[in-house]
Amino acid sequence: MATKRMTVSQALIEFLANQWTLDGDLRERTIPGVFGIFGHGNVAGLGQALKQLNVSDPDLMPYYQARNEQAMVHQAVGFARMHRRRATFASTASVGPGAANMLTGAALATANRLPALLLPSDTFATRVADPVLQQLELPHDTGITVNDAFRPLSRFFDRVQRPEQLFSIALAAMRVLTDPAETGAVTIALPEDVQAEAFDVPLEFLQPREWHIRRPLPERHALASAVNAIRAARLPVIVAGGGVIYSLAEDVLRRVAELTGIPVATTQAGGGSLVWDHPQYLGGAGATGSSAANRILADADVVIGIGTRYSDFTTASRTAFQNPDVRFVNINVAPFDAYKHGSQLPIIADARETLVELERELAGFSVSTELAARVAREKAEWDGLVDDAFAPSGLALPSQSEIVGAVQSSSDPRDVIVQAAGSLPGDLHKLWRVRDSLGYHVEYAFSCMGYEIAGGLGVRRGAPDRDVIVMVGDGSYLMLHTELLTAVAEGIKLIVVIVQNHGFASIGHLSETVGSERFGTRYRYHDAEGRNFEGPSMLPVDLAANARSYGVDVIEIKPSPAAIDDLRSAIAVAKASESATVIHINSDPLLYSPDGEGWWDVPIAEVSELDSTSRARSEYVELRASQRPLLG
Known part of the structure; x- marks a missing residue:
């Protein structure tokens, strides 16, 4: 077997440079570059490897300088969204605080179901120098390092303790990065001594490798049950999430909406699934949504969730769906999301592939003329409110x-x-x-x-x-x-x-509604006597x-x-x-946007000496009564 003598870092960087994502006819580099801030943990390992490749082939794996480790991961996520999860960046940081600064970015990537490759440096695997600068020491378990904090924040985590482990770890990491159902933060912890250690690397590991984006088709029985439920519906509504964007399903979503007349509301991640002036588009759903979407969602008897994880903002903390007989058809590549709301109609499949099937199966079906008229009415009213707000x-x-x-x-x-x-x-x-x-x-x-x-x-x-x-x-x-x-x-x-x-406009408003009177949300000079920041003098x-x-x-x-x-x-x-x-x-933070008639559950103190809090609690109890239970 042909091999090449390389360090772990050199092998990893060259490996990453040769990974490709295939999505139908689209082919692009999975990792087109590396963001990095160097310290003692990675300057002699990954830093050297990036420098070496920059000299020999500067286009193969470009390095980009950053100013903040958290921001590196944010850049990778923004890039991944624009590439519909087909590509992302790697981010490398040094031991200790550099690695820990990426934790927020890891959580963000995983929460958004967007790929990001994190390469935090770790302390010596050999422990020949123990403890090293910036090492976290826990007497009850000296094997724990800062990087173990990435475990619950990552969709994949592993640590390269020996050079030979790199092969299986790197391949497993790429599988998760390119899996629509599993993707998020992928973390490979790299001890600083192992990074610089040399070993014989099989040339096969360094050859171009393609990763095909899975687009699973809907199962026949699940699709048939969903179609029957939609055809029997009096008021079906589509809630389009990020999965519509990531699967390139917006065109077929538009065709299904036009074919059937089913109205469409979008989540934050689903923004762009349908353009704003499309006749079937109701606007945003839920707590930050439009009155048009929320009024119709309240009466919906079938909610067709496509590529959404149903966050509390999308569901208005489970108050958006007021029909006691509402059913959920959940189309999602991830089973975890497909079964939400206790759905008995999950379709675990790609959004685009499922919509293609629905376009065929729903031929001849259309919503009632009454619903179509109501959609047009509600949309026109909301669009008028937006015009006034602008x-x-x-x-x-x-x-x-x-x-x-x-x-x-x-x-x-x-x-x-x-x-x-x-x-x-x-x-x-x-x-x-x-x-x-x-x-x-x-x-x-x-x-x-x-x-x-x-x-x-x-x-x-x-x-x-x-x-x-x-x-x-x-x-x-x-x-x-x-x-x-x-x-x-x-x-x-x-x-x-x-x-x-x-100040903090959003939390200031929220603080007011929960009875805390905007406490701690204004940028003001400290009032030593009142021991607060509530004075009238703004900071310069x-x-x-x-x-x-x-x-x-x-x-x-x-x-x-x-x-x-x-x-x-x-x-x-x-x-x-x-x-x-x-x-x-x-701007004036006390001038608010139009009310979209959504609600967000933020628990309020059950007892209080403040009248403002007591009044807010009474209103909260009343609003919470409209929350829909998971079952029943």
Whole structure:
């Protein structure tokens, strides 16, 4: 057997460079590059391997510098979404804090069912130097390292304790990365001594290898039961999730909706499954959804969930479905999601392949004229509310809805909006008018503050022919803005709109509704006497100056009655530029978007000395009574 003498790191990097994903006729590199921050744990291992390959073949496995380990994984996730899970990046970090900084990214990838390969360095396998700098020491189990924290956050975890283990571990990792039902964070822990250890590598391990994306067909009996339930339904509704996007099913979903008249609502991950002005599109479902979607979901007798994991926001904490006889047809490649809501009608199959079969099996079926008329009525009413929310008020501090409307009207259909946390995900789910299947990227499975700029970079890497517009509140911006420097260093065009309201707008509003009176959610000077941050004096933070310090172009929108017009002009300037641009605008956090009639279960103190909390508790008990049990 022909072999090549290599280090573990050299073998791993060359192996990754030769992995390919096949999805029908589409073929692309599974791992087109590596993000890395080097420290003592990986500089002599993976760092050396990347340098060596950069000298011999710089296009085979490019290295990209990062500023924050968490942000590396966010970039990989943003890229993976734009490539519909066919490709992602690897991320390497050093021992201890470098590795631990990737934990949030691992959780985000797994929660979103999006692939990301993590290569955290680990402490010496030989323990010849024990403890090493930054080693976590637990007296009851000295074998535990920081990297063991990745176990519950990863869809696959293993540690290369000996060079010979690399072969089976690397192949198993690739299987999970490319499996639609299993994918998420994949973690290979690499002890720093093993990384640099040499061994004989079979040339077969380094040859190009193809990984076929599984597109399982629906089973005949499961499909027949689902078709019978849909045909017998008085009010069927489709809830389209991320699986529609990942399986390239949006075209056949549109055909099924047009064939049958079945209305469609979308989850956050499913945004783009149907364009906003399609007659069957109701808008977002659930707690951050539209009144059109939620009113019809409340009466639905058959809910057809396609590629959705049914989060509490999608189900409005199980209050969205009020029909006592509602049944769930759950189409999902993952059995874990297909059986949710106690469904007796699961279809464990690919979304696109199942919709192709439904298109054939539902020929001749259509919803009643009464339902079709109601869908049109509810949609028109909601679209009118959105139009009103977008209309400029002329206030010096516009509402966030006005800001979203200005960005919407200034963007092109193929532009990608990126968001993750705060009040903006809810407003975007309600208001953003998606015109392209990949035009909406709101990370809401983990809703990670700080995702936006790093995720936006990943989106732009994955779609360099599209403008990427990142909308971020000041709270989330302050969490993780350092990747603006990455945009400057690599000349990556990104449009970042910072919406400043001097606090945590989303949690401030939530705090008010649960009776906590916005405590701890304002950015204010500390009041030593009151021992709180509730005073009237705002902090003198200058986020525009902060962004400018990274070398990006900055446009500041001053508070004025013309603020919305100025924002539109700024977006036009940013789109015409080839450089990264930050646009800063202030908003009034007390002006809210239209009510979509959804609810979110946040338990409220059962007893309280605060009248505001007691009143909120009474309302909570009343609303909770409408929650649907799992069974019965």
